[in-house]
Amino acid sequence: MTRAIRLLRRRLVGSVFVLLIVVIGSFLLLEAAPGDAVDAYIVSTGGDAGMIELLRHRWGLDQSELTRLANYLWALLHLDLGQSVTFSRPIRDVILERLPTTLILMGSATALSFGLGSALGIYAGARPGSFRDRFLSIGSLALYAVPGFWLGLVLIVVFAVDLRWLPIGGIETIASAKTGLARAGDIATHLVLPVSALGFIYLALYLRMMRAGMAEAWRQDFVLAARARGLPRRRLVLAHVARNALLPLVTMLGLQSAQMLGGSVVIESVFAVPGLGRLAQEAVAGRDTPLLLGIILVSAVLVIVINLLVDLAYAFLDPRVGAGEAGA
Amino acid sequence: MSGLTISRRGLLAGSALLLASTALPAIGRAQTPKKGGRLIVAADSEPRNLNPAIVASNDVFFISSKVVETLAEASFDGKDGLQPRLARSWEGAADGRSVTFKLRDGVKWHDGKPFTSADVAFSALQVWKPLQNLGRTVFKDLEAVDTPDELTAVFKFAKPTPFQLIRNALPALSSVVPKHIYEVGKIEDNPANNAPVGTGPFKFAEYKAGQYYRLVRNDAYWGKDEPYLDEIVYQVLPDRTSAAAALEAEEIQLAAFSAVPLADLDRISKVPGLKVITKGYEGLTYQLVVEINHRRKELADLKVRQAIAHAIDKDFVVKTIFLGYAATATGPVPKHDPQFYTADVPTYPFDVAKANELLDEAGYKRADDGKRFALKLLPAPYFNETKQFGDYLRQALAAIGIDAQIVNNDSAAHMKAVYTDHAFDLAVGPPVFRGDPAISTTILVQSGIPDGVPFSNQGGYKNPELDALIAKASETLDTAARTELYKEFQKKVAADLPLINVAEWSFISVARDTVGNIANNPRWAVSNWADTYLAG
Numbered sequence: 001m002t003r004a005i006r007l008l009r010r011r012l013v014g015s016v017f018v019l020l021i022v023v024i025g026s027f028l029l030l031e032a033a034p035g036d037a038v039d040a041y042i043v044s045t046g047g048d049a050g051m052i053e054l055l056r057h058r059w060g061l062d063q064s065e066l067t068r069l070a071n072y073l074w075a076l077l078h079l080d081l082g083q084s085v086t087f088s089r090p091i092r093d094v095i096l097e098r099l100p101t102t103l104i105l106m107g108s109a110t111a112l113s114f115g116l117g118s119a120l121g122i123y124a125g126a127r128p129g130s131f132r133d134r135f136l137s138i139g140s141l142a143l144y145a146v147p148g149f150w151l152g153l154v155l156i157v158v159f160a161v162d163l164r165w166l167p168i169g170g171i172e173t174i175a176s177a178k179t180g181l182a183r184a185g186d187i188a189t190h191l192v193l194p195v196s197a198l199g200f201i202y203l204a205l206y207l208r209m210m211r212a213g214m215a216e217a218w219r220q221d222f223v224l225a226a227r228a229r230g231l232p233r234r235r236l237v238l239a240h241v242a243r244n245a246l247l248p249l250v251t252m253l254g255l256q257s258a259q260m261l262g263g264s265v266v267i268e269s270v271f272a273v274p275g276l277g278r279l280a281q282e283a284v285a286g287r288d289t290p291l292l293l294g295i296i297l298v299s300a301v302l303v304i305v306i307n308l309l310v311d312l313a314y315a316f317l318d319p320r321v322g323a324g325e326a327g328a
Numbered sequence: 329m330s331g332l333t334i335s336r337r338g339l340l341a342g343s344a345l346l347l348a349s350t351a352l353p354a355i356g357r358a359q360t361p362k363k364g365g366r367l368i369v370a371a372d373s374e375p376r377n378l379n380p381a382i383v384a385s386n387d388v389f390f391i392s393s394k395v396v397e398t399l400a401e402a403s404f405d406g407k408d409g410l411q412p413r414l415a416r417s418w419e420g421a422a423d424g425r426s427v428t429f430k431l432r433d434g435v436k437w438h439d440g441k442p443f444t445s446a447d448v449a450f451s452a453l454q455v456w457k458p459l460q461n462l463g464r465t466v467f468k469d470l471e472a473v474d475t476p477d478e479l480t481a482v483f484k485f486a487k488p489t490p491f492q493l494i495r496n497a498l499p500a501l502s503s504v505v506p507k508h509i510y511e512v513g514k515i516e517d518n519p520a521n522n523a524p525v526g527t528g529p530f531k532f533a534e535y536k537a538g539q540y541y542r543l544v545r546n547d548a549y550w551g552k553d554e555p556y557l558d559e560i561v562y563q564v565l566p567d568r569t570s571a572a573a574a575l576e577a578e579e580i581q582l583a584a585f586s587a588v589p590l591a592d593l594d595r596i597s598k599v600p601g602l603k604v605i606t607k608g609y610e611g612l613t614y615q616l617v618v619e620i621n622h623r624r625k626e627l628a629d630l631k632v633r634q635a636i637a638h639a640i641d642k643d644f645v646v647k648t649i650f651l652g653y654a655a656t657a658t659g660p661v662p663k664h665d666p667q668f669y670t671a672d673v674p675t676y677p678f679d680v681a682k683a684n685e686l687l688d689e690a691g692y693k694r695a696d697d698g699k700r701f702a703l704k705l706l707p708a709p710y711f712n713e714t715k716q717f718g719d720y721l722r723q724a725l726a727a728i729g730i731d732a733q734i735v736n737n738d739s740a741a742h743m744k745a746v747y748t749d750h751a752f753d754l755a756v757g758p759p760v761f762r763g764d765p766a767i768s769t770t771i772l773v774q775s776g777i778p779d780g781v782p783f784s785n786q787g788g789y790k791n792p793e794l795d796a797l798i799a800k801a802s803e804t805l806d807t808a809a810r811t812e813l814y815k816e817f818q819k820k821v822a823a824d825l826p827l828i829n830v831a832e833w834s835f836i837s838v839a840r841d842t843v844g845n846i847a848n849n850p851r852w853a854v855s856n857w858a859d860t861y862l863a864g
Binding site for chain 1: 366368373375376377383384385386387459461462464465516522534536537538539540542559561563564565566567569570573574576577579710737738739740741742743744745748749768777778780781782783
């Protein structure tokens with residue numbers, strides 16, 4: 001237990017620095033992008049010089065970059081994410097409204113790609129070089145090579161337009177006033193296609209990794225020994241070969257969470273899911289710096305937390321981790 | 329369907345750009361309007377401010393025009409192209425110093441309070457004039473609004489203002505908001521900007537960010553038996569391909585503003601139960617324009633500009649980029665504008681040999697590599713068509729020895745590069761013609777506009793003669809004389825080419841056959857939809 005607490009403490013201190021670098025870096029990057037929130041806004045409205053000046057003043061864009069950064073950091077210190085320019089609402093509210101959707105989408109997609117990926121990986125890795133191994137490897141690679149938006153569109157055409165089994169997009173039936181279980185079911189049906197589109201792409205990674213790890217484990221001495229002991233094949237595959245191959249997958253899970261967030265930008269647009277990814281895209285297009293910083297910050301916290309959990313799980317799965325530390 | 333006969337007439341009176349055949353399936357099936365039902369419509373943007381009195385733009389009108397009404401709406405067959413809404417009649421004084429509006433009786437705001445001339449006076453003086461993107465220009469000389477009684481509003485102008493301009497501005501610029509709601513606190517921060525309150529046939533019910541807007545029937549609406557629909561729901565579909573799919577899957581019933589891309593229309597028009605409608609946007613014309621930076625020595629030479637104009641095959645652009653859903657342009661006023669257009673202007677037929685000759689004459693001979701000079705070309709990213717035309721223009725210029733390098737930006741960056749930094753040689757822009765050249769057209773060529781004003785002359789073009797003409801037209805009160813001046817304006821622009829007008833296009837709607845009374849006025853998508861209904 002103390003090991004876990006020490007890990008936690010060390011991580012938290014490190015995280016603060018990571019977050020600070022992320023915020024300042026993103027701010028400078030966004031400032032370097034040509035055009036500001038007013039430029040983005042007047043694209044759809046037009047307006048005269050006086051109106052534009054008025055807008056810049058009201059949105060605080062007539063202040064210097066440094067002042068704005070300092071103001072932002074100062075507010076952040078008080079846990080205030082500021083006001084969104086494009087939504088004219090507090091950023092905290094805007095993000096909190098979208099966060100659950102993205103979490104459900106990402107969580108389900110990760111579960112799908114990890115669960116199905118590793119299961120198929122075990123199936124393929126149980127007999128490396130067999131027909132099923134080659135079939136699954138090639139099939140998953142093909143899926144991995146498919147762009148996410150295209151897979152999404154194909155799923156829409158087949159399952160929503162032609163077969164009409166599933167809704168085309170959105171997170172729930174619009175303006176339906178469903179509650180409780182009916183609503184949960186409704187959301188689940190809406191999630192099937194986006195989760196598949198997002199999950200299937202990353203499935204290949206887990207499958208290939210599992211399979212490669214198992215192929216390597218088969219050549220290890222302990223497997224030979226276990227075989228010599230006459231263990232049943234099923235037990236050999238699951239408890240000895242697969243368990244050893246599982247560890248890098250858990251690491252991957254942590255790394256993958258960041259990529260999933262990136263992938264959800266595209267998938268959320270294609271399926272009209274009101275999540276954080278789409279919000280980020282809108283924030284960039286609208287040059288809404290504080291909003292984008294808020295999203296990046298929340299995403300960074302998310303990734304840090306997930307990786308922390310992964311590390312904890314790692315320590316649990318593999319007793320060797322942290323053993324050196326215990327003596328130090 | 330009376331709406332369709334009207335729109336067919338509009339079509340015949342208009343130009344050949346609108347394809348009649350695509351709307352035929354719906355014609356001849358007489359249906360009587362039916363009450364009730366929920367119309368689900370695709371929306372591709374979520375405006376940050378839904379108050380049409382402050383933001384007079386199509387994406388706001390698309391939603392808010394059903395809630396907040398204007399004094400008058402555009403019409404195919406009404407006098408001066410108008411039909412009454414909140415105003416029953418309007419009369420301009422001969423000296424151009426005042427316009428008198430007689431208002432509709434018995435109109436109530438959605439919260440039950442009566443609508444009066446005080447609301448009109450408040451909207452005009454406190455909102456349109458100081459805050460509205462377009463009103464700040466058109467109503468700049470509005471001094472006072474007298475309200476002798478509850479149903480009369482008299483606009484008083486400090487300088488003579490053409491009645492024709494005020495009339496033409498009514499459909500887009502005259503959204504009336506309730507005084508009793510907006511007189512508390514700052515108008516820009518009023519919560520009603522995000523949940524509008526108006527007099528329209530529909531009340532604003534709810535907005536779920538990233539998902540939908542919902543409007544519900546206003547039972548106390550002044551129009552007899554109107555509205556027909558119980559609800560209008562705008563489903564937010566950010567991806568352009570998904571609108572077509574949602575129509576096919578019957579999840580939505582209408583996609584306006586070309587939410588279905590042109591390339592999909594051919595296929596969609598063959599889907600049973602769907603109709604493609606090219607009408608209802610006659611009052612919302614976008615112009616495909618080559619913006620020119622006259623600070624570049626080469627481009628300041630008229631011969632070079634003429635050469636560029638001759639190098640562009642406008643017919644090809646219309647056929648290939650717009651797939652026929654557009655018309656070639658001759659000048660700064662679109663062909664189907666009923667009041668101002670003149671075809672009597674210098675034209676530049678597609679002629680590569682002549683273009684090359686003009687460039688030789690101008691002294692820009694081809695170098696050994698066949699190139700005369702290089703230019704930076706910035707196509708506006710707002711429409712697929714503006715980007716595609718950028719690619720076309722690059723090739724067209726290559727044929728006359730001009731090496732154009734394309735710079736692609738997103739909207740905000742394009743805005744800054746062209747209208748603030750002037751970091752372009754040529755740009756492709758889509759300005760909007762709003763029914764009167766004085767609203768947003770003359771500004772494209774007029775000099776003396778501060779840096780940073782979007783959709784204005786930022787190319788450093790200066791022509792005192794043209795400036796004088798624009799100034800004269802802006803204070804000419806007589807409608808016929810004013811119209812004549814704008815014809816002169818078109819000739820001068822086409823002759824001197826401060827910019828090159830290439831094509832004109834409007835939008836396309838795709839709807840299920842069950843949606844009735846579509847496209848029955850020239851600004852249908854941004855009108856109030858009181859008579860729209862769902863059959864069966």
